[in-house]
Amino acid sequence: MADHPRFGPAGIPPLFKILGAELADVPKLLREEGLDAFEYQAVRWGQTPQLKREDAEALGAEAKKNDVWLSVHGSYYVNLCGKREVVDASKRRLIAGATAAKWMNASILVFHLGFYGRMEKSYAFRSCVDALKDVIETLKRMSIKNVQLGPETMGRVFQVGTLDEILAICEEVEQTQPVIDWSHLYARQQGRLRRINDFRMVVEEVERRLGTEAARNMHCHFSRIEYTPKGERRHHVLDEKRYGPEFETLAEVIAEFRMRPVIICETPLLDVDARKMRVIFQSILKKRENAAES
Numbered sequence: 001m002a003d004h005p006r007f008g009p010a011g012i013p014p015l016f017k018i019l020g021a022e023l024a025d026v027p028k029l030l031r032e033e034g035l036d037a038f039e040y041q042a043v044r045w046g047q048t049p050q051l052k053r054e055d056a057e058a059l060g061a062e063a064k065k066n067d068v069w070l071s072v073h074g075s076y077y078v079n080l081c082g083k084r085e086v087v088d089a090s091k092r093r094l095i096a097g098a099t100a101a102k103w104m105n106a107s108i109l110v111f112h113l114g115f116y117g118r119m120e121k122s123y124a125f126r127s128c129v130d131a132l133k134d135v136i137e138t139l140k141r142m143s144i145k146n147v148q149l150g151p152e153t154m155g156r157v158f159q160v161g162t163l164d165e166i167l168a169i170c171e172e173v174e175q176t177q178p179v180i181d182w183s184h185l186y187a188r189q190q191g192r193l194r195r196i197n198d199f200r201m202v203v204e205e206v207e208r209r210l211g212t213e214a215a216r217n218m219h220c221h222f223s224r225i226e227y228t229p230k231g232e233r234r235h236h237v238l239d240e241k242r243y244g245p246e247f248e249t250l251a252e253v254i255a256e257f258r259m260r261p262v263i264i265c266e267t268p269l270l271d272v273d274a275r276k277m278r279v280i281f282q283s284i285l286k287k288r289e290n291a292a293e294s
């Protein structure tokens with residue numbers, strides 16, 4: 001569980017790549033930027049880890065040394081409510097991601113549950129729960145006990161992953177933790193995440209169903225986002241103010257509830273915007289402190 005609010009990018013910032021940085025150099029470079037979280041992108045992985053164990057361990061060691069919180073984003077090619085072959089392959093992809101997460105000592109494997117397809121929604125949800133229980137059984141046999149599986153709230157109406165579904169999964173399946181992607185919630189709800197109360201209601205719902213610790217230790221994704229009637233269209237940078245949601249409002253709620261979330265920035269500007277979010281959060285903390293003193 002994170003000890004304080006942490007900020008970092010979803011993947012290696014482009015500038016680091018231009019500088020010729022290796023994966024193991026990333027934590028130190030993030031630390032120099034004042035960031036303290038990193039989500040490794042295993043999003044195009046197949047059914048086995050596509051990173052050498054020694055490289056994963058080197059990343060883990062550097063992250064520890066530089067106090068950077070690690071998470072892994074698992075394969076996009078996961079669908080836990082498709083045909084049997086698809087579900088079986090998806091389970092192996094989750095296990096591959098969790099294996100690499102263990103090598104790195106990462107706390108959570110973030111993943112997408114899948115698509116309803118022609119399935120009835122409640123049936124699709126059941127299929128996800130059953131598949132995840134199997135995955136957790138396998139992880140236990142493999143002694144992978146310290147990596148949480150993190151189903152993410154999804155931005156499109158045909159994807160499994162409303163807030164309610166994510167919380168229901170976490171209520172039913174052990175070794176899981178909700179991943180709250182605020183921009184996906186915003187897009188799926190057609191922008192109905194504006195007032196501070198809208199944000200509070202999400203945190204309170206997590207607290208009501210999974211407990212205070214789960215709410216305070218939320219693993220989050222944040223970006224500005226464009227949407228259509230079907231939901232998510234495209235992520236946008238923090239300065240594009242015509243797209244929501246507003247990070248300021250989330251930051252207010254984080255301060256108010258004394259949360260210590262990990263906030264992964266998914267805007268196209270990754271580390272640059274993660275730093276902006278951190279600055280916004282700190283200015284809100286300061287403002288609250290000043291208000292409390294006067």
Ligand SMILES: [Zn+2]
Pocket residue numbers: 073110111112152
């Ligand atoms: Zn995701």
